[in-house]
Amino acid sequence: MSGGQTHPDTHTVDESLVRRLVAGQFPRWSGRSVERVASGGTVNAMYRLGEDMVVRLPLSRGGADDVPREWEWLPRLTPHLPTSVPEVLGEGRPAEGYPWPWSVYRWLPGRTPEAGALRAPAALARDLAGFVAAMRGLVLPGAPRAYRGGPVALLDAGTRAAIEELRDIPEEGVDCDAAAAVWEETLRVPDWDGAPVWLHADLMPGNLLVDADGGRLHAVIDFGCLGVGDPACDLFPAWNLLPAEAREVFREALGVDDATWIRGRGRALSQALLALPSYRDANPAMAHNARYVIGEVLRAVRG
Missing domain, CATH: 3.30.200.20 (Phosphorylase Kinase; domain 1)
Incomplete structure (x- = not known):
């Protein structure tokens, strides 16, 4: 970013x-x-x-x-x-x-999409799934390991520390017990046991460009985290950008199994929990997106 x-x-x-x-x-x-x-x-x-x-x-x-x-x-x-x-x-x-x-x-033209203000969320979901699927389908020798591409357990200590830090910031209103429960579920599902797949590994809204007319995906930028790893790492847009209905379009287009979906949800939550205390004063845009992700994940779990 x-x-x-x-x-x-x-x-x-x-x-x-x-x-x-x-x-x-x-x-x-x-x-x-x-x-x-x-x-x-x-x-x-x-x-x-x-x-x-x-x-x-x-x-x-x-x-x-x-x-x-x-x-x-x-x-x-x-x-x-x-x-x-x-x-x-x-x-x-x-x-x-x-x-x-x-x-x-x-220079790549386009605008950054905004969660909650998408013009064609289902179409954008399909576009994003097409990009992720194309990345996963790459077969290129000498691939590096993706940043964030390893086992979920590597995120455990930092995620738990962030939850405890947010307990001490009551004005943020984060349901820390619910967040902890989602994280525990994430740790219980199996790690990815297939071959590592190619990942962008940082599919945040700020790294996407949509066209000005229909809001369709025009470009993906910032590939500094790319490499191979757990396919759950490229499911971030399901919670940091797409509304619930489009989230299901994204999942169906990619054919994501339950364990990978839960890991993706947990990874997105972990990133948001870590970001919110760090950026709430220093970077309002990133803090806003972190709040959005936390809210979307917890609403999805509650059904």
């Missing part, structure tokens, strides 16, 4: 830095306009470069580690996917006091 500086090791970036980096390494683009792209993310900053390109710069070392992964894998994934994805136009190197690799991509 791209945008605001909330990590402790963030590096300051601005339009002047972007102009110097572009002029020094891609002089053919140095005369283009540079404009910050507003975003609620936390890992990258983005600057529009002219009309048809965007510069993306990691704000922390963790984000910088994802850049070579995108450079290597995006060109190999692109021919196999049903939606537009970022096209790498330039591989930037550390310079001008900026310490990490950075990228120039082709």
Whole structure:
């Protein structure tokens, strides 16, 4: 995800830095306009470069580690996917006091979808399922392990700590006992025992672009977490974006079994529980989505 500086090791970036980096390494683009792209993310900053390109710069070392992964894998994934994805136009190197690799991509038009305000949720659900299915169907050698792609038990300590932290923030109104019960159910179902599948692994609303007219999926961005792992990891849109009816369309289109669905629900809940205490003051957009996910998961469980 791209945008605001909330990590402790963030590096300051601005339009002047972007102009110097572009002029020094891609002089053919140095005369283009540079404009910050507003975003609620936390890992990258983005600057529009002219009309048809965007510069993306990691704000922390963790984000910088994802850049070579995108450079290597995006060109190999692109021919196999049903939606537009970022096209790498330039591989930037550390310079001008900026310490990490950075990228120039082709600009992808579209808008970020908003949970609760989708124009065609069932159609979007089918589009998302098509993308996830295409990722799962990839057969490419040398695949890395996906971020978040391992066993659910790896999330246990952090999830429990987040639930206890939220008990001490009563103004958030989270039913922590219900959240704990959902998490316990998640831990009881079997782990994925099939071959690891290809994952985007960060299908948050901010990493999706829909067209302005019908709200259909136009592009998926930010592949820094990609790799292979548990297919439950790419079920996040069922709870962070889609309403209940479209959620079932998404599940049916993918043919998700009960155990994988429960793991996906638990993973989405865990991510939201961890995000809410961290971002409730620092990043209102991410905190808002975390509240939405928690509410949707608990309503789904209550039936």
